[in-house]
Amino acid sequence: MRVVVPKEIKDGEKRVALVPDVINKLTRLGLDVVIESGAGTHAQATDADFKAAGATISDSEVLSTADAVLSVAPLTPAQMAKLKKGAVTISFLSPVTAVDSIDAAAAAGVTAFSLELVPRISRAQSMDALTSQALCAGYRAVLVGAEMSPRFFPMLMTAAGTVTPAQVLVLGAGVAGLQAIATARRLGAVVSAYDVRPASADEVRSMGATFIELELESLEGAGGYAREMTEDRAAKQRELLTPYIAKSHIVITTAAVPGRQAPRLMTQAMVDSMGPGTVIVDLAAETGGNVEGSKPGEIVTTSGGVKIWGGKDVPSQLPFHASFLYSRNVVNLLTLFTKAAKEGEAVAFDLNFEDEIINGAAVTHGGSRRGAK
């Protein structure tokens, strides 16, 4: 069986779906791993590294012979069309935004797994690419914020006066938000955070930051995710958050609700309430933005001197470790349904749809889109 990793073609995507040091986990099972030449360049993995790890490098068309295709971004409809019937793909594949690719997969008779849909159960944590990539994003958010800020993060008492610590506010304390809190605290900033989930207060405090209690009802959805806010509540939340925002030097927003637009946490007025030289990092820019006026992949400077950094492919900005974590997620999912080669028997895929994870993550199978997803 051939596992193929094509070069990512999406602009700005610097990750690779397999890094050399996990390849042996697949070859050990009896799988052949084929990497498109140059696939790992941005993630500091050369063709030679892959070869040394036991993979084959291919310069030519790779998809048509693949039994399984591993990628980060969804395969394009064109790529999907090239696949054998019955082939398997594993990648990010949002049922909301990647509709074309999903349709193409269904049409091609491909079984396409979406990492967004891996259920958040304990057993699946090692396949949870949303979490691993959010980790990278949260870390990056702080580095970017610190880089753009004209201020120090830590407090420093020096002969030339005392530098006061930066006030960092994190909105949305999920995986990315918590990591942002941790990183900002490491740098010495005074960090506070807000989130709508009830468990969040304890989690924020467990990172050593201050949780902002707004006395609004909490919003918890399925699988530990948040629910969408009503417009009423959103307005109330914005109003109550304004004073905290006004006194922050850096605001990092990470709020998301699965399958929806990112909630709008900050209006233009709230942005304007911040002083010159302050920075906003909007990790949700790609899905609509938590902050009014943020543009994915751009730094917008408001007339008031506030810089808004809109995140785009943020984990790609940490390509080495983002790929490192991503490829382990992918390998864990792949091995879940791979029957290792035994005496006389060849390696095979065994898609057991009774399994909660396989059932949850497979978007297409046998020529059609699965379930009501």
Add this chain to the structure above:
Amino acid sequence: MRVVVPKEIKDGEKRVALVPDVINKLTRLGLDVVIESGAGTHAQATDADFKAAGATISDSEVLSTADAVLSVAPLTPAQMAKLKKGAVTISFLSPVTAVDSIDAAAAAGVTAFSLELVPRISRAQSMDALTSQALCAGYRAVLVGAEMSPRFFPMLMTAAGTVTPAQVLVLGAGVAGLQAIATARRLGAVVSAYDVRPASADEVRSMGATFIELELESLEGAGGYAREMTEDRAAKQRELLTPYIAKSHIVITTAAVPGRQAPRLMTQAMVDSMGPGTVIVDLAAETGGNVEGSKPGEIVTTSGGVKIWGGKDVPSQLPFHASFLYSRNVVNLLTLFTKAAKEGEAVAFDLNFEDEIINGAAVTHGGSRRGAK
């Protein structure tokens, strides 16, 4: 008496020599403070802020009426020529590189103070702008390094595998180097450092980093600075450092010897010994570079995939706090020779060349260059 702060005209200089919140220290003495309009823009100080703090904003030519001129970069010879005879200037003014400005100051009969020449005695610590700006540079160096690195700095054990911490090597553990150590350690990196001064080992360890003992004789010059290396020793040091460099993910170099070219710590071969995706931050790029191939203000990527960031105006990249600290240094030096206004008497400058600091820092006075500097 008029204290004037012109707008910095040097390209890339974002600091300002006075920030609003120190102005009252001068006005309290009876000095008039005049700020050229827009001087504080990059350091988040608006004209309005200055006005509110008690300064006058001037749009027109400001230098000709000044009794004292405070700036960050040296005044250009043209600017010097505009000054009144007997006026005082305080700025960075390297006796090695700013020869033209010094000559112009002497010609104009100006008393020019060089912050580089403030002696390193305890009493002068509050005027030591080299230290305060090095602090900013050291902090920035790590942020920049972390930003450019494709890796995480901290160790993280996750469901998708364990991210090992970045190995950071700091060469030259002076003020900037120590701050870089502190910042990298805060971010969770494993930090080691090397310096030639004998006291350095203890200082490095007191920051929680590992000191690299090379068993070479130590080099200590006057005033707590290092001495220049002989070419022999330099070669030996490079040889011994190579293995440490080869296993580092980030190298930050800060080595300097006052009044000299920056010592060459890393050759091209040493750079090449590092893997793809590694980063070198050369804070000494402007004075010749610690690293072969570094270019001030540029990021050079070697064929081996090593990125070399050459520092240029590094403290300017943290304009708010760099100006904050710098202006306190300048004010402390200015007040050292200002006789406050008393009953009936006007404020006056009282240049007592018996004072070690004034004697040390004044480069020109009474129409000529002072001493053998």
Add this chain to the structure above:
Amino acid sequence: MSRTLYDLVGLAAGVAFILALKGLSHPKTARRGNLIGAFGATLATLVVFFYANPGSSLPLNNLGWILGAMVVGLLVGVPAARKVQMTQMPQLVALFNGVGGGAAALVAIVEYLHLGAEATTAEVVFTVFTVIVGCVSFSGSIITFLKLQELMTTRPVIFPAGRFIIAATLVSVIGVGGWVVSSLGTTPLLVLAGLSLLFGVLFVLPVGGADVPIVISLLNAFTGLTVAASGYVLDSVLLIIAGTLVGASGTILTRKMAEAMGRSLFGTLFGAFTAKPQDTSGSAEERPVRSGSPDDVAILLNYARRVVIVPGFGLAVAQAQHTVRELADMLIAKGIDVAYGIHPVAGRMPGHMNVLLAEANVPYEQLAEMDEVNPTFGQTDVAIVIGANDVVNPAAQTSPGCPIYGMPILEVNQAANIIFLKRSMRPGFAGIENELLYDPKTMLLFGDAKASLTKVVSALKAL
């Protein structure tokens, strides 16, 4: 041998007992303390063969009987003590205590018979005291033995009107005691002994299994007092001192044990009088857990060779990272092999534990990944689980269908001892019970992790 020399040797033995108790109250010297005690006892026993009583000639009368009886005692006692299993030691101690009490009662009876009408009132009063308390100690200890050995139910035995029967027995014991003092005679004394034995049984029956050790300790103190009383009757300073020491230290110890186990001493002891018959079939039995004190934890750690620290979300909530590092540093300084076993999803964020422990400056080398640390639990003396739960829950391996089934865990259940620091019996993130909390190898230290760790660190310093 002169009386003075004899007495001085006795005093020396008494001093040995003091040193023995002193030694026994500190881990480092406990063993030596016990040996000193044994030495004192041997000395005291030997010297009595050289001097018995004013006027009586040596060698002792009935020497053959005496030596024979001692040999029998040795043949019974030593093998029993040698062969007993670790877990059965408490009941053996109970048994030994009982026979000691019995011996004291017998000695008092013999002396009473011997003195006959010559006895002073004081002597009779002390004899009565010894007989009562010795018999209570004897029969009470036998019952505790039976309970601990599970030869009878470990639950409180409560029968209708029990408390009235007990009270009545106590009153009769006292009455018969008075009768003995006033009338002097063998019969009343035997009646007294019988009633006292009965009272001992009744006194211990209503005590529940968990409280039995406290009762043993109390009976032990009682026995000490009977020995002191015998010392008065027999004019032996040694017996007075030894008995009083045991009585006094035993009392303190009983109180401390009750405190450590969170029991009310009064409730435990007078339960017999207040207990009402209960519907025993009713509510589901509360499952027993073993909870320890910071001292217990400190001692376990102190004598371990390898300790694995397993941090979890609770460590983060308690912000106990600095304290845990302090603990680890202390253990390392003692030459103990210490590692932190980090589960990939401990906490609530990937790398949560790393962030915390890095803040406390824990060297990266001490952090071990799950795959690295799991094979070492077999050689680990103590696994100390600090505010973690799901990540060590064996249900992940044993209970298909539970929410964490299939998640790899840190196999702390392979370690020789497991210590849990948590605040309650509440489950963790996944909301499922952790069987490990009820494991006999597990000791629970309840409380906020930081507060608990601080106490453990203090206790460790005090060792």
Add this chain to the structure above:
Amino acid sequence: MSRTLYDLVGLAAGVAFILALKGLSHPKTARRGNLIGAFGATLATLVVFFYANPGSSLPLNNLGWILGAMVVGLLVGVPAARKVQMTQMPQLVALFNGVGGGAAALVAIVEYLHLGAEATTAEVVFTVFTVIVGCVSFSGSIITFLKLQELMTTRPVIFPAGRFIIAATLVSVIGVGGWVVSSLGTTPLLVLAGLSLLFGVLFVLPVGGADVPIVISLLNAFTGLTVAASGYVLDSVLLIIAGTLVGASGTILTRKMAEAMGRSLFGTLFGAFTAKPQDTSGSAEERPVRSGSPDDVAILLNYARRVVIVPGFGLAVAQAQHTVRELADMLIAKGIDVAYGIHPVAGRMPGHMNVLLAEANVPYEQLAEMDEVNPTFGQTDVAIVIGANDVVNPAAQTSPGCPIYGMPILEVNQAANIIFLKRSMRPGFAGIENELLYDPKTMLLFGDAKASLTKVVSALKAL
């Protein structure tokens, strides 16, 4: 009043003394302990007026004299104790101890005279012991008093052949003691008393000022033993118990004091025998510093209302940031006002202390800049300087020309107490001596800052 009741009250007083000593060894109960002791002493004194000796009638003979003498004693003792300054208390204690020893010697002499030839050998031996030790205690204490009060030189007084004279005196004391026992008579006893007084003087003269407190403690234990011996002669259980208690606890205390001061007990006490005359004019006198123990530091901190922690480069070298935070947290938990006074150039890098303390998670609000904290030192009970030196060196304000002159400093010299944690008397970065180390308000705790702090934290927990 019956003898038994009298004796029981005496025993009760003895118990009070036990409780008194127990109380006195713990800060929280010390005051109450002393009151219990006073209560016991009062009780014992009162009861003697109701019962004196078998057969003697009440009221006591010579009652007027007795009461009069007591009044005189009160009139002398109370005002002296009330008015004495804090710094002069040690010499007053020495004096009190001396008069106590004198009293015991007098009591023994009177009883000896009274018994005359009736005295048993044992009684005479005890009398001789009491007289010798009481007199030594008396004259020795007087000398210690004179030394501490600086009425004579505080340096060791050593004269040629001194040790032979002392040895000879001791031999004569013992000889005359033997003579008293064998011959019985007033003259030998008076000779004995005289020689003993002389020996006391000779014994204490060679002791140097710093060792005097140890000697006082020893003489105190001696006096206790004389009281116990008097108890034997006077057949008083109370005096036996009280005297023995003081003797035993005094001995332990003497050893502990010597340990705490880093002195060899043997060297201190037998210096008299081994000391050789020295060239006192020679080497420059070593300047005295006051060094304390972690316990002392803990107690100072525990009873402070405001504490300022001044960290410096040494804190960084020792990497003691976590420990210092632990200490601060404990003090804050006790309701003490704690601030960190951060000097702008403490350490070797701008913000060095911030980096360290942030790592230990010290809240930013607890960090006070120099300008903010300097005005508060006047209201600060304890400034604890941890591995800092130059930044608190008053030379910066007082010694024009020294390298740090003109640098603003943290004015810890304004605080009521200053504690320095450093490893030696070595200077800091600037290489200049710090007068503050010799300040009488300063206590030095030598050792690595982290190790020292750990000990202080333990001591604080034990309080």
Add this chain to the structure above:
Amino acid sequence: MEPMAIVSIFVLAVFVGFEVVSKVSSTLHTPLMSGANAIHGVILVGAIIVADHSSTNLELGLAVAAIVLATINMVGGFVVTDRMLEMFKGNKK
């Protein structure tokens, strides 16, 4: 011995008993109890004394029984305590 002496000895012994065990840590509770239990086995001395001056068979029989019991208490007690304390051997340093 005089009652007063006995009372004094008793009172002092009580204090000693209290003090010496006042700092015991809870893990030593059981060994300490066991050790104290062994110590009261010294009633063996009393049993030997009464065996010595037993005049009737009844007395002697009871005394012999007392000796057996006391020996078990004493010897068994020390042995079992020692076994309990094996874990404190201190296999380190």
Add this chain to the structure above:
Amino acid sequence: MEPMAIVSIFVLAVFVGFEVVSKVSSTLHTPLMSGANAIHGVILVGAIIVADHSSTNLELGLAVAAIVLATINMVGGFVVTDRMLEMFKGNKK
């Protein structure tokens, strides 16, 4: 009282004395010494007893002197100890 009783009492009292002060912290050394010093002032009881049965003027004189000294020791000792302990009043909580 029998010598044996006295020796026993002495030995036990020594243990009590050792034990009760064994944990004293160094800052309490001086107050503890001072308190112990006051306790031995109870020799006053002895002085009163000998004054009671003094038969000669010499004896009485010496006894009276002893009473004066012992009273100073006892009363002064407790008072000065109390003053030393003022700092432990516990002005907090």
